[in-house]
Structures are given as C-alpha cells and as structure tokens.
Amino acid sequence: MNRLRLIFAASTILASAFGAHAADLHVLNWKGYGADEPWAVEAFEKATGNKVINDFFNSEQEMLTKIRTNPGLYDVVMINAAFNDQATAENLIQPIDTSKIANYGDISAEKAQSPMLVKDGKVYGVPWVWGLTALAINDKSFDTPPTSINVMWDVKHKGRVVIRDDAVEAIQFGAIATGQNINDIKDLDTVKAKLTSLMPQIKTFWSAENDFNQLIASNQIDVGTYWSGSADRAKTQFKLPVSLVIPQEGAVAWLDAWSIPVGAKNVAGAEAFINFMIEPSFYTEWVTKVGAPVSANTKAVAALPEDSFNRKVMGDPEVAKRIQFQAPITDAQREAYLKAWQELKVNVK
Template sequence: MTRKAGDEASSSLFTSAISRRAALTGMAGLGAGAFLLRLSSLPAQAAAGGELQVMAWEGYDLTSELADWRKTNGVTVETTSIANQDDVQAKFVAGNPPPIDLAEYNQAYADLYIREMKIVTPIDVSKVPNYTSDNLFSQFYDQPTWFADGQHWGSPYIWGFNTILFNADKLAKPASYADLLDPSLKGKIAIMDDTVSSWPVAARVAGLGEKYPLLTKDELGKAFAEFSKYRDQARVIALNQGELVNLMVSGEVVAALCADPSIITQTDQQNMKIEMAMPKEGPVLWVDAWFIPISADNIEAAHAFINQSLDPAVQAKVAMAVVQAPVSKKAVALLDEKSRSRIDYNAIDSIFAAGLPGIPPRASDTHATYDDWIAAWQEFKAGM
C-alpha cells in the first residue's frame, strides 16, 4: 500500500491503535511469553471441518455467503460480533486467550497485533489458492500492511469507505461535512464512537487532513475545537451500528457523520431510504483483513474459510450485502449494476494513491501521540 513520505509518517501506518472506541491501557508492557507458549502448544495441523470460533463486524461474518460451504464441509461457525476493534485484542490481554480461530482487523492495527501483542499466526497461502495476483487487485496482494518479514499475517477481504449517511427523504445530499452544521439539523445528526473514522474527519474539518495522523499537540487542539461544533450539533454519539439504525429509522437522526454504509441494508429492510454522500473533504478509506490468532485450534478450517472468503462469487455477495467493495477483481463483473457503479474500479489506483489512514504514533517528541488523541477523544465525548 502506498505510504506517506518520511520515516515517522511511514511508520504511522504500522503504529498501534488500541481501539476504535477506547484505549486498552498497559499493553506496552504486556509480556509475550504467554502468547508464545500458547502458540507452541497448538497442533501443527488441525482437522478440517468442525467448529470455527469467529470474531467479525456485524454483517461481515459471511453467515449467508458461506452457508453452502459450511454444509458441504461439515463446518459450524460460532460468531462473536465486533462493536469496536478493541473487542478483538481485549480477548488476548489475559494470559489464556479463548480458542478464537478467525478475527478481523482494520489495516491500522497491524503493528499492534503482529509485533507488539504477537497475537497473529502466519497464514499458509499454499492453503489459500484464491489468494493470487490473478484474482486480487494489486492493492491487496502481497502488500506490506498484510505481508511482511516474508510471511502473510492477514488476508484482506473487504474494503470501502466510511462516509456521510443521510435520510434521502428529509435531506438533500450533503456536499461537505460542513453542510451538517446547518442550524436546521441541530439535534438531528449522529457521530459514531469510532476513532479510526472520526479522528481523520476531525483533522479534515479543521483543514489538517493532509497532516493526519502526524499533528502537533497544538494542531490536535485545533482539530477537536472544530470537531466540537459537530458534537454540539449532534443528538448522540452512537455506540454501534444497531443504535444508529434505530435512530435513523425512528427519524430522530437524519444524517450520520462518517458511518459504515452497511447499515443501508438494514434500513432498506425497514423501508427507510438511506443514501451515502461523498463529501468534498473525502470519505475515510479502510481495508479489513482476516487473521488467525495464536489461540486458534482449528487452523485447517480457518485457512479454508479464508480461501472461500476470496472466492469471486462470495466476494460479490458480501460486497453487495454490506454496500462495500471486493478485493477480488473477478468479483466486479458479478456485482449488480448499482453496486458496480458505486465505485469506479478502473480508478482504484488513484483511490489508494494517498495511502490508508494511519494511527498517531505511540511516542513522539514532535507530534501528538496516540494517548494524546485518546485523551482528546474522551474529553470530546464527555462534552455531549
């Protein structure tokens, strides 16, 4: 993946994020011995089939898309929903993590999971035949965010944008985040309790988007001073997608700042017309990947699951279901017209040219650190 210039900016794509919502303190001093001991006790090869323990974002767990595969292979899946990225690493804070076989992570968490917490088991791509340059867009094949030190740590399987979502029957399409500050929308917008998406937007509305995540402490203060205008305009800081769906369906909220378009599927089912807008400041780009935790005890089935997640037909189905985009270039032709026209796949190089959003550095003499951002975020939320 293309990265920003400069050593610190480059490394920021691999700096550790503690959560989409709140920090897990004390991780820096967490010993790796328990994790390595757990890894050494895993079987070299687990039996195919059986039960898979999966942690996934709501709607992204492939429950319907892999129904036939599960039946054919005798696989049962127990899914735990992720509301915030910290739900995943929280499972590994204790020295005896549960036997989770698969989980998702946003690209910004690579360094935390792989190098600091050491909770990721390398993927054997010989067992993932769908992981090929012929099937995947080049942005997702052997890129440093997921392939490093000669090993595959994650398998990208879905990407997209968090952006403005709005009730098309009650509001004209916003052209800018600033449109949500219109006095008529006082108490009618929502902000997601999601640091990965909200922090870049805080920087952008303050005119500091190109510097994110490397803002000085003074610039951090300016970013949240500007972002507070949106908080003061909001009815709520929504904790999860389910809360946002309920608020939009009830009509209490008519627009959400930088939300996941996957809720459109849920609102459609309730005859609520929600659309997404691409503000001039830009949506927040992200890529989610599957990884196999060190506590996995059904590694064979985990690899098979990852492989099926990259099947073009499965890719198309999940992309349409969550209103996002496939990593498989072969899947594009299988999308319905509405889904295919939502993104110009011929322009994917330019979409990713600026790189994926990073995370503020853990330590810095010149820039606001991750802890500084967490403190500012908590203060921001306390002001509701």
C-alpha cells in the same frame, strides 16, 4: 447454477483440498458483517463439515482484548489492517500460508502486498473488503444530497447529527474537516476546535451499526458519519431511507483483513473459511442479499453489475483521489486522541 450453488461447489473443492472434517471453527468479527449471515454459514458448514461459532466485538480495542485474554480460542479474526501491526507486534496472530488459499491470487496486488499486512515476506492478514467512513444521510431530510462535510455543522440540522463513538475515527474525521492528512495530523488543536464546534449539533454517539439504523428508522437524525458497507446494508437489507455521501473534502478509508490467531486449533478450517469469504460467488450473494463494502478480490468486483455502487462509485478514480486509507498509529497518538475525544464528549448533553 446460481450463486449460492457456486459457493457450495467452490467450498466443496476446498474441503477436499484441505481434507476438512467436522470441527468447530471460532470466528471473531463485527456482528452482521458477512461472516454470520445464516445462508453463508450454512453453505460453508455443509461444504466443509466445520461448525462456525461466531463471536463479536464493537471496537478494534475490544477485538484485541478478546484475542489477548482468550489464547487459543479463536481460529480466524477480522482485523482492520491499521491494527494488524499491533496484533503482530504482540504475537497475537500468525503467518498465513497463502498457497492454501486458492482465491488469494485474485486479490489486487496493492492490497495483497500492503506493508500493514506483510512483514518480512510473511503474510499476517488476507485482504477481504475495504470501504469508507463517510457521511450517511436520511433521504427524508434532503431534497438534494449535500456535497460538503460541513453539512454536519449546518444549524438546520442541530440536534439531528450523529458521530461514531470512536476516538481515532472521530479525530481523523476532524482532520479531514480541517484539510489535514489523517495519518499525519500536524495541528491537533485545530481539529479539537473544529470538533468542539460540532458538539452542539450532536444528538448522540453511536457504537454499533444497529444504533445508527434505529435512529434513521425512527426519523431522529438527518446526517452522521457511517461506514459505506453499513449504509449499503441499511438500504438493501433493511429498506431504510439512507444514502452514502462521499464529501468533496474526502473520507476515511479502511481495509479489513482476515487473520489467524496464534494458538488457533483449526488452522485448516480457518484457511478454508478465509478462502470462502473472498470467493466472488459469496461476495456477489452478500452484496445482492444484504449489502456490503468493496471486495479486495478484483474478480468479485468485476462480477458486479457495471452500474453497482461498489463498482461505479467506489471504483471511480476521482473518488480514489479524495480518500485517505488509515495507517497504524502509535500508542502516544492513540492516547492523545482518546484524551481529546473524552474532553469533547463532556460537552454533549
């Protein structure tokens, strides 16, 4: 039985368990991020009778705005765990009955019990995948992959460097470049100075995955910040000359989780969908066909070949020592980061 057939089988069992019937299931996620893969949508719909209707966002703030302004529209939403506190505090998402999610028990305990996702003993987010905001390089521009974050500042790459247009991520990237903790930045002025010196290197800022990929495809850039799963997808699915580099100084790590908004009309469908998304057979198919981040499901990672990037490199204890997982930030911090970032961007022609 091949992987996709395993998905059908697992989902059929779920459909029976949930008593699932034909219903719309509104999903909010990043575009091109697993949930909207045609083969996966087809498998889930065929097995459960739910019709998946995907909607997308380009930033966490846009995601929160969509949930706020469309109460009751979405049944399941993908949220970076660092933003789960905010969504919970605003009563945008509801507790999840994990007893109805068969694969939940295979999620690593550290991630399943993350205080960002579990409040007062209630689960508000089911860990899905995790990854890094590190460096992605254009293989055509390097004989040997760089090892330091400072390659971004190398004048040889002036005008061929990109960074994501996201204030929090950019400031945290600057914190790593100045040897600081991304969740406890003591010297914001030093971060701003470091990023100010980077601005002459910048060609442009990217917002969506496709932006970065097009710049690589047209050979306009050498290096830039990028998500690990996106770099894998660029190489696997689009055959682009992209390689991920985890600098010796470290990288920003993030944990993505599935949540159910308050007022969701198809909670049973959402539970079945979440279980489908963390199913090992779906994950291995996703990695093989498209490229993906690291699954929070330990059985899913163990199902990968031993030499696969998401198992060999991302599971390397030495890499684990260098990464810093994003934690929630305050509104005051977010405002300070946004102000600093807007000031920095003015200097890019």
